[in-house]
Amino acid sequence: xxxxxxxxxxxxxxxxxxxxxxxxxxxxxxxLTPIVDDPAAAHLSVGVRDxxxxxxxxxxxxxxxxxxxxxxxxxVRIRLDGVIYGGNHGLEIxxxxxxxxxxxxxxxxxxxxxxxxxxxxxxxHIAGVLVEDKGLTTSIHFRQAGERDVPAIExxxxxxxxxAGNLFRVTTGRKVFEIVPRTGWHKGAAAQWILAHLNDSELxxxxxxxxNSDEDAFAVLADGVTVRVGGPPATCARYRVPGPxxxxxxxxxxxxxxxxxxxxxGSPKP
Numbered sequence: 001x002x003x004x005x006x007x008x009x010x011x012x013x014x015x016x017x018x019x020x021x022x023x024x025x026x027x028x029x030x031x032l033t034p035i036v037d038d039p040a041a042a043h044l045s046v047g048v049r050d051x052x053x054x055x056x057x058x059x060x061x062x063x064x065x066x067x068x069x070x071x072x073x074x075x076v077r078i079r080l081d082g083v084i085y086g087g088n089h090g091l092e093i094x095x096x097x098x099x100x101x102x103x104x105x106x107x108x109x110x111x112x113x114x115x116x117x118x119x120x121x122x123x124x125h126i127a128g129v130l131v132e133d134k135g136l137t138t139s140i141h142f143r144q145a146g147e148r149d150v151p152a153i154e155x156x157x158x159x160x161x162x163x164a165g166n167l168f169r170v171t172t173g174r175k176v177f178e179i180v181p182r183t184g185w186h187k188g189a190a191a192q193w194i195l196a197h198l199n200d201s202e203l204x205x206x207x208x209x210x211x212n213s214d215e216d217a218f219a220v221l222a223d224g225v226t227v228r229v230g231g232p233p234a235t236c237a238r239y240r241v242p243g244p245x246x247x248x249x250x251x252x253x254x255x256x257x258x259x260x261x262x263x264x265x266g267s268p269k270p
Contacts, residue, residue, distance in 0.1 A: 005239040020202025028067035030210035090190025143175035188220035
């Protein structure tokens, strides 16, 4: 049964206190910061950034941000030491000595670029559409487009991608279509890869995300603390919060619970 997170902190705290350490996974847009019409305008508030900095500085927590944005874009908007950054839904990862680029997606950069150019040309006459080439994936934002144009936008994107064969697929998010390589890789696989490379079996995963792409992580981290931020009632997550304001409240609470914890012997900070 889906539970309200902020009313379930006692049971979450029990799991935190019995775990060796915590692996905190966070989406960016819609989780750490509100969704905005122009993706370039999204930024962390001072309060959220300072709280993240303090949490990331704790020996008992490993902090990762896994976003649909390109990894460089995620890093520029957070720019905190000690954080693991995942971009393009986890297809690329770096931070705390880790580095990864999904090889099949990397090999298809040229094909994706050509698809992106074809989509941009096809949709160039529709006002309010932003086609964003992120290297390993492409986003077609239509938050500023008219509602009556959305079916035409979707049809154009799906038709162009389908004509390219089975190398790419189209996924949906919050007022966005994504062109993603068919690799079997997703945010859940990225979270598992990070956990495996941290080499600490006692890490408790805590994952917060608002997007459909976060459902893959909720599914594979079913034994962790998984939190859907807003979104539809159907979710694989265990808990829910209404939006980024409540995520901030949770982060403040989490900071208070881990700040005084001693480093667990045998679990050095990587």
